[in-house]
Amino acid sequence: MAADPGYDRVAGRSHASRSEVIAPHGMAATSQPLATQVALDILKAGGSAVDAAIAANAALGLMEPTGNGIGGDLFAIVWDAEKKELTGLNASGRAPARMTLEYFRERGIEKIPSFGPLPVSVPGAVDGWFELHGRYGRLPMTDILAPAIRYAREGFPVSEVIAHYFKSNRDRIGHYPGFAETYMPDGDVPKKGEMFRNPRLADTYEDIARKGRDEFYKGDIARRIDAYMAEQGGLLSYDDLAEHTSAWVTPVSTNYRGWDVYELPPNGQGIAALQILNILEGFDIAAMGFGSAEYLHTLVEAKKLAFEDRAKYYVDMDFADVPVDWLVSKDYAAERRELIAPDKASMLLPAGEQKLDEGDTIYLTVADADGNMVSLIQSNYRGMGSGMTPGDLGFVLQNRAELFALDENHANVVEGGKRPFHTIIPAFVMKDGEPLMSFGLMGGAMQPQGHAQIVINMVDFGMNLQEAGDAARVNHTGSSQPTGSMMTTGGVVHLENGFSAEAREGLRQKGHTLGPSNGSFGGYQAIMFDKEQGVYYGASEVRKDGQAAGY
Secondary structure, three states, X not given: OOOOOOOOOOOOOOOOOOOOEEEOOOEEEEOOHHHHHHHHHHHHOOOXXXXXXXXXXXXXXXXXXXXXXOOOEEEEEEEEOOOOEEEEEEEOOOOOOOOOHHHHHHOOOOOOOOOOOOOOOOXXXXXXXXXXXXXXOOOOHHHHHHHXXXXXXXXXXXXXXXXXXXXXXXXXXXXXXXXXXXHOOOOOOOOOOOEEOOHHHHHHHHHHXXXXXXXXXXXXXXXXXXXXXXXXXXXXXXXXXXXXXXXXXXXXXXXXXXXXXXXXXXOEOOHHHHHHHHHHOOOOHHHHOOOOHHHHHHHHHHHHHHHHHHHHHOOOOXXXXXXXXXXXXXXXXXHHHOOOOOOOOOOOEEOOOOOHXXXXXXXXXXXXXXXXXXXXXXXXXXXXXXOOOOOOOOOOOOOHHHHOEOOOOOOOEOOOOOOOOEOOOOEXXXXXXXXXXXXXXXXXXHHHHHHHHHHHHHHOOOOOHHHHHHOOXXXXXXXXXXXXXXXXXXXXXXXXXXXXXXXXXXXXXXXXXXXXXXXXXXXXXXXXXXXXXXXXXXXXOOOOOOEEEEO
């Protein structure tokens, strides 16, 4: 069992950091309390769940640029209460037209760099906002972006975890043109509690609010991005921005012991969570007990199997025939399950050198009084992204194209106009045809592992919404990556401090290599709907600066 961290609670499990938030009219959960309050203000003003989610995302682009911003991509799952319909949006950008395998070969580049001008792909977030708003919005975009604009001009106090990540981003991308002018106006990045302003981003948000999405993709903002990237030797151009479109997609699901868990299809990694759950459904997880070596071993081995498929099959479905139905089928899970040895860690697994667990992200979820719910995730990848900070626009462009392979035989090989493999994934749960839970867990390759652990904590171990997120997590690193790079290893198991010495020794005896407990364990937010009482439950991540709040 997990060790008791010392909380003295009169109700619920001792490992929980706080109680669930319960409210009748609406709920928001984000990784920054001020962004949560922005979402609630929009709901109270008559906005929809989507309006509030866009407002919160804009606020986070200002307040938590270490994990997201309009230079990045967006994915969402939306429950439409009136139509009783669950819909997905893939608002990820594509590779620039000039980003080809030949380009890198001619220059002797064997791996797409992590930072600088070359890994920049088209930012899809702004188009995602307007696609969502066009379908589900109620308030004008000027009202929705107004809170973020006001905070950008007047300032806000930087919170603790975000201040920590500001420093690490400064050290690796602070030297790129435009970064210091935007994020270090006083000579350094802001520290915990310091007021920070970004008037450049305020101007950009105002232009987007007044002129619409085309201002970003075809107007003056696009021209300024084009000029900056040309100056830096990048591949992203005005034409790449002008041709961008998002895609409405049908979420993919599997049933785990009565819960219908939904993820988006590739180019993201969401279905890995479904594959993990399908494999684990054949085991008596509840009998193993939370925190036992038996459970942790079985979970890690299921993850390894799912990530092998992730490396081979998960790519832009416009460029490859991805066998999604087969991958998430129960029959296929039964075949894969047979490969798990109860007392021995698998070792001869291909694994990549690339560190997908470094991708900082934000996740938020909002529900409104009419029963609409949105699960939204947004990221620049690797924290603040590429370091490319165009002109005086106030944001950094993403580096998601780093995840392309430079192997012509790999499904995820780089190609102009192709979407790169994506780590960011929103999730949703339905039960008996009704919406139950909108949730997500940010953090690179931790995300599908975290999604599975949240569901298992609730379904198998009987935890509530907050307890499921506060419980100690495991993160296995070293599985195959979507770039084609491989090595033979059993990987490394990272356990949070809440797991016992007995469980750790049990894993070692089964052949697992244990790593430090200070790894990336993700950031969780969730909303659950209680149909019988007509109320929402909210939960927020203890490991971040966030807040769940309702009204």
